[in-house]
Amino acid sequence: xxxxxxxxxxxxxxxRRLAEEIxxxxxxxxxxxxxxxVGDCDVHALRDVDFLLLGCWTSGLMIxxxxxxxxxxxxxxxxxxxTGPKVGLFTTYKLATGSMFARMANHLADRLPAPxxxxxxRSGGLTVANRRALEQFIAGA
Amino acid sequence: xxxxxxQIDEFWGLKRLAVVGVSRDPKHxxxxxxxxxxxxxxxxxxxxxxxxxxDGQRCYARVQDIQPPVEGVVIMTPPQATEQVVHDCVDAxxxxxxxxxxxxxxxxxVSAAAVAYCDAHDxxxxxxxxxxxxxxxxxxxxxxxxxxxxxxxSYPK
Numbered sequence: 257x258x259x260x261x262x263x264x265x266x267x268x269x270x271x272r273r274l275a276e277e278i279x280x281x282x283x284x285x286x287x288x289x290x291x292x293x294v295g296d297c298d299v300h301a302l303r304d305v306d307f308l309l310l311g312c313w314t315s316g317l318m319i320x321x322x323x324x325x326x327x328x329x330x331x332x333x334x335x336x337x338x339t340g341p342k343v344g345l346f347t348t349y350k351l352a353t354g355s356m357f358a359r360m361a362n363h364l365a366d367r368l369p370a371p372x373x374x375x376x377x378r379s380g381g382l383t384v385a386n387r388r389a390l391e392q393f394i395a396g397a
Numbered sequence: 398x399x400x401x402x403x404q405i406d407e408f409w410g411l412k413r414l415a416v417v418g419v420s421r422d423p424k425h426x427x428x429x430x431x432x433x434x435x436x437x438x439x440x441x442x443x444x445x446x447x448x449x450x451x452d453g454q455r456c457y458a459r460v461q462d463i464q465p466p467v468e469g470v471v472i473m474t475p476p477q478a479t480e481q482v483v484h485d486c487v488d489a490x491x492x493x494x495x496x497x498x499x500x501x502x503x504x505x506x507v508s509a510a511a512v513a514y515c516d517a518h519d520x521x522x523x524x525x526x527x528x529x530x531x532x533x534x535x536x537x538x539x540x541x542x543x544x545x546x547x548x549x550x551s552y553p554k
Contacts, residue, residue, distance in 0.1 A: 265436060269423050295436035326534020327437050 258287045258394075260307035261341075265294045265328035270348045271313045273380030278309060278346065281382060281390055294331035307394065308341035308368070311375075314349035314356045322354035329363055337367040344373030344393055348380055400523045400553045405531050408493055408523055411468040412440055415460055415491075417482050418473035418506070419443035421451055426499065427473035428452075430528055434471075437532065442467055461489035469493035471528060476508040483511045487518045498525040526553065 260282050264275035272293070279289035287307065302308055310332070316322035324332070324347075345360050347353055357374045364371070373393040375386050382390075416431040423432075428451070434441035443451045446458040457463050460470055460482065470486050472479055472494060479496060486494055494515055498505025507525045515522040529535050 267433070268429060269432075293432075293436050295438050329534075 258306040259304070260287050260289045260309065261297075261302055261305045262289055262291045262309045263294055263297045263311065263331070264291070265312040265325065265331065267313050267325070270377075270380040271311050271346075274346060274348055274375075274377050274382070275309075275311055277380065277382045278311075278375070278390065281387060282307070282394065285391075285394060287394060294327055297331065299331070299335045302335065303338050303340060305341050307344065309344040309346060309373070309375075310360070310364070311346035311348075312356075312360065314347050314353055316354065316356075319352045319354060322349075322352065322356040323359045324356065324363070328360075332360070332363040335364065335367055339369060341369070342393070343368050343371045344375065345371045346373075346375035346377070348377050350378070400526060402553045404521055404523055405526065405553055407521070408469055408495055409531065411493060413442070413465070413467045413469075414439050415442045415444050415457070415463055415467040415470045416473060417444040417460065417470055418478070419445050419448075419451055419456070421445070421448055423452070430471065430473060430497070433529070433532070440467075444470075460485040460491060463489070467491060469495065471495045471497065472506040473497050474506050476504045476506060476511070479506050479508040479511040480514065483514050483520065483522075487514070487520065492519065493521045495523040495528060496525060497528065499527050 262275045262279050264271050266272035275291050279291040282289045312324040312328040314322050315325045345357055347356050353376050361371055418427050419431045420427045431441055431443055442463050443454055443456045445456050448456040450456055466489055470491050472482050474482055496506040498507055512522055512524050
């Protein structure tokens with residue numbers, strides 16, 4: 257069975273809900289998910305997974321300077337270099353995600369394969385488009 | 398007792414903390430503070446006499462029940478309960494206490510009698526500050542709260 261780790265950084269619980277939704281979706285596609293917060297994640301246990309999904313709430317000033325917050329950045333910097341997993345990013349937001357995904361990817365660029373998925377949600381739920389994107393993400397891996 | 402920035406930095410330098418008054422409601426502020434500390438890799442232990450488990454973590458009734466003991470305690474209770482909590486902290490040998498007070502005004506967890514008890518027992522007490530204001534990389538609105546306190550002269554120095 258293929259395995260996925262979904263790591264979230266959540267401030268109010270919305271990003272955690274999205275992570276859990278992603279986990280339920282992957283489980284329904286015969287992928288074994290593990291949903292864990294940045295505080296509980298052992299970065300060295302990420303090497304042997306097929307899918308690595310990393311999520312953070314969108315921090316910023318209304319619609320400008322969107323970025324992942326410090327605990328997510330600290331976590332991202334602690335991830336060891338690896339080539340194995342297919343990487344996806346996800347975020348929750350109020351108004352706009354702006355530069356959020358680009359900044360997340362920048363923090364991972366020297367250690368992980370380029371992200372193949374960018375998933376965003378206002379409510380923490382999965383939209384039809386989100387599900388379609390996840391289907392494409394897991395297909396063929 | 399005036400809280401200093403050094404006290405606050407020393408408090409956040411601790412590793413194992415209890416959060417007293419954690420609600421089982423994940424949207425309650427006390428719960429989000431506890432989750433925030435967990436996500437920042439503190440060993441954050443919930444304390445609530447009305448719960449045995451919160452979010453899959455063992456929840457303790459009193460500070461002195463926690464094993465291994467904690468180094469510091471964040472108090473999120475109403476002020477009437479804080480006095481008993483600081484007695485529990487002293488019984489447990491805890492010498493670092495943070496009594497929360499948010500941006501909304503009111504006493505928060507701060508009780509004058511509890512602060513006096515801490516002073517009398519050499520407990521390092523941060524009284525009446527919001528933890529979020531002092532966490533590295535805190536969101537804009539908590540930074541704004543800190544800015545307002547600086548302008549009004551109530552920010553710890």
